[in-house]
Amino acid sequence: MTTIPVDAATLPAFPPRRETPPLDPPKLYSFFRQREPIARVRLWNGNAAWIVTRWEDVRTVLASPHASAVTSNPGFPTFSSARAAQLSVRKTFINMDPPEHSKYRRVLTKEFTIKRLEALRPAIQQVADQLLDAMIASGSPADLREGFAMPMPATIISTMLGVPYEHHDQLRAWTEQRNELNGDPEAVRSAANQMLALISDILRQKEAEPGDADLLSRMARDFILPGAITHDEGVQMASLLYAAGHDTSANQIALGMLSLLQDRAQFEAVRDDPAMLKPAIEEMLRFSTIVHFNSVRVATADIAVGDVTIKAGEGIFALLSAANRDPAVFEDPDAFDIFRPRHDHLAFSYGIHQCLGQPLARIELEIAFETILRRLPNLRLAVPADTLKFDEDTMVFHVKQLPVAW
Ligand code: HEM
Numbered sequence: 440m441t442t443i444p445v446d447a448a449t450l451p452a453f454p455p456r457r458e459t460p461p462l463d464p465p466k467l468y469s470f471f472r473q474r475e476p477i478a479r480v481r482l483w484n485g486n487a488a489w490i491v492t493r494w495e496d497v498r499t500v501l502a503s504p505h506a507s508a509v510t511s512n513p514g515f516p517t518f519s520s521a522r523a524a525q526l527s528v529r530k531t532f533i534n535m536d537p538p539e540h541s542k543y544r545r546v547l548t549k550e551f552t553i554k555r556l557e558a559l560r561p562a563i564q565q566v567a568d569q570l571l572d573a574m575i576a577s578g579s580p581a582d583l584r585e586g587f588a589m590p591m592p593a594t595i596i597s598t599m600l601g602v603p604y605e606h607h608d609q610l611r612a613w614t615e616q617r618n619e620l621n622g623d624p625e626a627v628r629s630a631a632n633q634m635l636a637l638i639s640d641i642l643r644q645k646e647a648e649p650g651d652a653d654l655l656s657r658m659a660r661d662f663i664l665p666g667a668i669t670h671d672e673g674v675q676m677a678s679l680l681y682a683a684g685h686d687t688s689a690n691q692i693a694l695g696m697l698s699l700l701q702d703r704a705q706f707e708a709v710r711d712d713p714a715m716l717k718p719a720i721e722e723m724l725r726f727s728t729i730v731h732f733n734s735v736r737v738a739t740a741d742i743a744v745g746d747v748t749i750k751a752g753e754g755i756f757a758l759l760s761a762a763n764r765d766p767a768v769f770e771d772p773d774a775f776d777i778f779r780p781r782h783d784h785l786a787f788s789y790g791i792h793q794c795l796g797q798p799l800a801r802i803e804l805e806i807a808f809e810t811i812l813r814r815l816p817n818l819r820l821a822v823p824a825d826t827l828k829f830d831e832d833t834m835v836f837h838v839k840q841l842p843v844a845w
Pocket residue numbers: 508532533534544596679680681683684685687688691729730733734735759786787788789791792793794795796797799800
């Protein structure tokens with residue numbers, strides 16, 4: 440068994456920063472994976488926590504009934520003071536354990552079945568076509584992130600929830616502020632609270648006219664009005680869905696396209712062979728792992744992982760981005776390779792908190808890439824790749840702009 444150093448000051452600081460190329464997670468993760476796959480690190484507040492960097496160990500942690508997502512449990516670790524502020528406002532099932540987690544997630548299960556989401560394909564296709572029409576009409580070059588990737592999932596989640604799109608710019612600004620890892624904690628808290636207040640007003644309108652028109656109307660009719668969940672619990676869920684539903688798929692579209700545009704042969708393989716679309720999307724998810732700092736837990740009882748025992752009360756970062764570059768599972772893991780045989784990446788996490796929206800995300804990605812590659816077969820980067828700017832100080836890693844030409 441590994442012994443745990445007592446003095447946190449001697450531990451390496453976490454999180455480390457990315458180097459070049461920025462699409463790769465910090466190199467320190469590979470170093471730890473080889474030398475000390477379950478390692479102690481020092482956090483912003485001087486506390487110690489564990490980082491887990493191997494695919495197998497990340498799965499062990501995330502499947503453990505003793506790995507809790509409840510932020511009020513003693514020892515729950517945070518990345519920064521801004522993140523701690525955000526978590527103090529977020530009170531929904533992503534930060535609950537069973538049985539509460541199951542109770543609230545069940546409220547949404549019917550809304551996220553593959554069958555129900557597949558029925559949205561024509562509507563999603565229409566959104567993709569309209570956005571691309573507008574981008575093409577504006578002329579080459581254009582910023583694919585702002586012109587297509589960001590508005591596409593936002594339009595879809597707004598329609599799905601029944602949140603009028605006129606609120607989107609404001610909701611997006613609050614989501615971005617809330618997701619900042621190094622922002623001013625008070626600003627983060629205020630953005631999160633303002634978002635909840637606006638969503639609360641919208642949900643009240645649904646409660647006044649419950650029905651079948653959209654997810655929030657059904658939530659009002661089937662769960663809030665009969666008393667199965669409270670209004671405030673509904674607001675928290677809706678806020679999570681709105682935030683998780685727009686900037687994740689959006690940034691995955693932008694980063695996935697960047698990976699493809701940097702390798703012409705792979706771009707052409709996906710463009711010319713429809714059978715390559717799904718494997719290419721799985722590789723984009725693995726390679727980018729945009730939700731690079733989630734899957735944070737605290738042990739509520741001892742957890743044996745590899746040759747380490749994580750003790751009750753110790754914090755754990757199950758690093759999805761490190762797990763997805765584990766050479767024991769993915770050969771030549773730092774290569775973007777749509778032909779690789781394995782797709783069992785952890786970009787959507789693992790265990791009971793595995794992404795609820797993943798079937799929706801996959802449909803959005805399929806439609807986005809199929810439509811863009813069919814309509815703009817000669818798409819290329821409009822600037823040298825090494826001039827692109829990235830943002831890693833946020834929960835959803837992203838490229839800030841993606842200028843393309845056609
Ligand atoms: C490429 C797109 C996406 C990625 C990479 C992604 C990633 C993730 C990850 C890593 C988690 C788990 C966090 C943890 O283990 O603590 C998660 C949870 C979640 N995601 Fe996604 N997500 C995406 C899109 C979406 C979409 C479109 C929605 C839908 C509205 C959504 C809704 C959720 C919800 C509700 C949870 C919480 C699940 C739970 O705790 O039971 N996500 N997502």
